[in-house]
Amino acid sequence: MSSTQHNFQLRPIQAGDNLSKLSLGKESHTPLKIFLRKAALNFHQHNIAKTYVLVDDEVSARVWGYVTLMSSEIILNENQRPQEIYASSRYEAFPAVKIARLAIDKTLQGQGYGKDILEWTVTLARDKISPHIGCRFLVVDAKQDSIAFYEKAGFSLFSTEVPDEHPPMFLDLYHVT
Numbered sequence: 047m048s049s050t051q052h053n054f055q056l057r058p059i060q061a062g063d064n065l066s067k068l069s070l071g072k073e074s075h076t077p078l079k080i081f082l083r084k085a086a087l088n089f090h091q092h093n094i095a096k097t098y099v100l101v102d103d104e105v106s107a108r109v110w111g112y113v114t115l116m117s118s119e120i121i122l123n124e125n126q127r128p129q130e131i132y133a134s135s136r137y138e139a140f141p142a143v144k145i146a147r148l149a150i151d152k153t154l155q156g157q158g159y160g161k162d163i164l165e166w167t168v169t170l171a172r173d174k175i176s177p178h179i180g181c182r183f184l185v186v187d188a189k190q191d192s193i194a195f196y197e198k199a200g201f202s203l204f205s206t207e208v209p210d211e212h213p214p215m216f217l218d219l220y221h222v223t
């Protein structure tokens with residue numbers, strides 16, 4: 047992940063990372079900043095949720111973006127369930143990896159870094175997790191203004207009639223090539 051000014055790597059969060067400079071530009075995104083500063087390392091160390099940070103300089107260890115992943119499950123309606131699964135009608139809940147948080151610094155938004163991190167996440171879940179532990183879907187509770195970003199990456203909205211501030215979305219990893 048590189049640009050003319052930066053040479054980024056995505057790596058696990060670690061003690062000493064500079065988490066306080068991430069700027070997302072909107073007040074509604076403050077919880078994403080607070081999570082990174084206060085909870086992400088603790089959750090990471092205790093296997094609750096794993097955070098990977100975008101860093102371009104290991105001396106300053108300034109974090110420019112991050113993704114947080116955890117195990118999860120989704121309940122799909124009959125039309126959304128994988129049809130090829132034996133006795134699938136008996137199952138409502140399916141195993142998933144959840145994108146619990148995803149954020150890119152406002153100065154870097156719109157330059158493809160979110161897409162790169164999403165593709166990295168899909169590859170991790172599909173190639174490193176699914177073959178060893180049953181895991182069929184990638185899920186996210188999207189923010190209203192990030193729905194189009196996830197749709198471009200192939201995610202679908204759950205069919206929900208109730209307007210949801212954080213609409214759940216899913217991607218079937220089995221059909222991602």
Ligand SMILES: CC(C)(COP(=O)(O)OP(=O)(O)OC[C@H]1O[C@@H](n2cnc3c(N)ncnc32)[C@H](O)[C@@H]1OP(=O)(O)O)[C@@H](O)C(=O)NCCC(=O)NCCS
Nearest residue numbers: 148149150155156157158159160161188189191192194195
């Ligand atoms: C949402 C977010 C992660 C996207 O990351 P990004 O680096 O800005 O997005 P990218 O530049 O990789 O965009 C990838 C594609 O999605 C599109 N896209 C990105 N954000 C979009 C938006 N809000 N609406 C519509 N399309 C969007 C881009 O145009 C691009 O399309 P293309 O591939 O056809 O060129 C980032 O903007 C962000 O951190 N936002 C604030 C926090 C947030 O909303 N997080 C998501 C929580 S669920």
